[in-house]
Amino acid sequence: MDVPRIKKNADAAPSRRRRKSEGLRIHQAIACKLGSQILTGHYPPGANLGGEIDASEKLGVSRTAYREAIRILIAKGLVDSRPKAGTHVLPRRRWNLLDPDILAWMFSESPDEEFVRDLFELRGIIEPEAAALAALRASDDHLNAMEDALDGMRRYGLAKPEGQAADQEFHSAILDAAGNRALTSLVGSVGAAVRWTTYFKQNLSPHPRNSLPEHEAVFHAIAARDAEAARRSMAHLLLLARGDLVEIIA
Amino acid sequence: MDVPRIKKNADAAPSRRRRKSEGLRIHQAIACKLGSQILTGHYPPGANLGGEIDASEKLGVSRTAYREAIRILIAKGLVDSRPKAGTHVLPRRRWNLLDPDILAWMFSESPDEEFVRDLFELRGIIEPEAAALAALRASDDHLNAMEDALDGMRRYGLAKPEGQAADQEFHSAILDAAGNRALTSLVGSVGAAVRWTTYFKQNLSPHPRNSLPEHEAVFHAIAARDAEAARRSMAHLLLLARGDLVEIIA
């Protein structure tokens, strides 16, 4: 080395406890931590997160990393930051709850039953119409993707991760096939909802019902270009799934 | 001054042309600029945005500010950034198109007709159901908010900004009243859609139809706790509005 080293990271004892910051960068870990604390109400709307210098020191990170974390939270509508005023938690209606990261933070902390119900209700609103549109607009590629996903569900079943991934893939393919870019951007959000609906069903239900027949009915309706049948069968699928969920939660 | 000044910002000629960075911080301006360029396809999915040092120098900003801009774009699902690999535009399905900022960037650049239609279609899916739920769950406060909004629309008309704001407020109040936190977080997104739907109607239509009667019908159905009527009247409102829009675009 020909350049002198001014500083070396010698004091960093490799603490064994590494919380949830497994493979995350520091700013991501801070954003996740603060985001989760905001979502759980530890920092209620209107709360002040403190000055950047104090807060970053308290967390043991540089101001740069802390600021990048705050930028992430701002981008997701959780907080607001202005000179002299500081960083404040925004009112709930400003939060982008459908952001995939926020959903992940939400579920990783406390799988809030009420919110799971809300999310499920939203699925019930969106997916039947998406299925109807898919029946009108799906390309052969989309239909193939749905069929592949159904094969995966058949092969692995909904108890195995592969089967659950196939389930998500099926619902994503339908949203994709609806040919609406706004709906497509809900794939990540609805995907998370599907994931947790499945989680509740598989882990908390004594005899999780096999929903494969309903999925097949949806697919056949779409493949037959029958929008009304697609809407109806998807609504039926979700009605049954909703019944399962309510039974578990109640 | 008792402290010596090491550096002064003497070379910053106060350029008269200040683009769209009117009251924005630098990192916000960069995020807006890059975000818009990604949305318009100037940087297509998979494209590399270049190294942070080069890119920040090329834009005439510090690496700090540039990095904060990139963090924002990452948070919105537009790009991905990894050591050695660089910063790449993500595939479209990863974009959070319903993020209010992204919608703003989208519309400020090129009011893409196709996307406006998609967004409008999404309204047609969500809002009738939201109205039905609102009929079941709206509190007196929610009903008052809707009535105030209707008053505003009556008083100012849809040609004036105040009336347009009241229109947005009416639709927001319904989403709020649906008592579903996932729907509430769509207020910002749907609000943008309402804004631009109104824009098209008022600026490109020779005789913009007054949609006040349909709005009142929706309100009366909700106030009467008639979910089915609320769904029907909202669907009717959107059907007419959609007709207006199609007529203008085509």
Next chain:
DNA sequence: GATGCCTAAAAGTAGGACATATTGGCAAAT
């Protein structure tokens, strides 16, 4: 009581040094 300046506090920007993590090539072993 409304208006407008003024100050201090906090966020915003800059830039340099160093740390860390990937990718991809090169070399050695199979």
Next chain:
DNA sequence: ATTTGCCAATATGTCCTACTTTTAGGCATC
């Protein structure tokens, strides 16, 4: 020849420090 594994180049990630800009909120003035 193919695979495996190491290594180094490169770009992002982190930290620090100094400085600039904005703005909330107090204070004086009108």
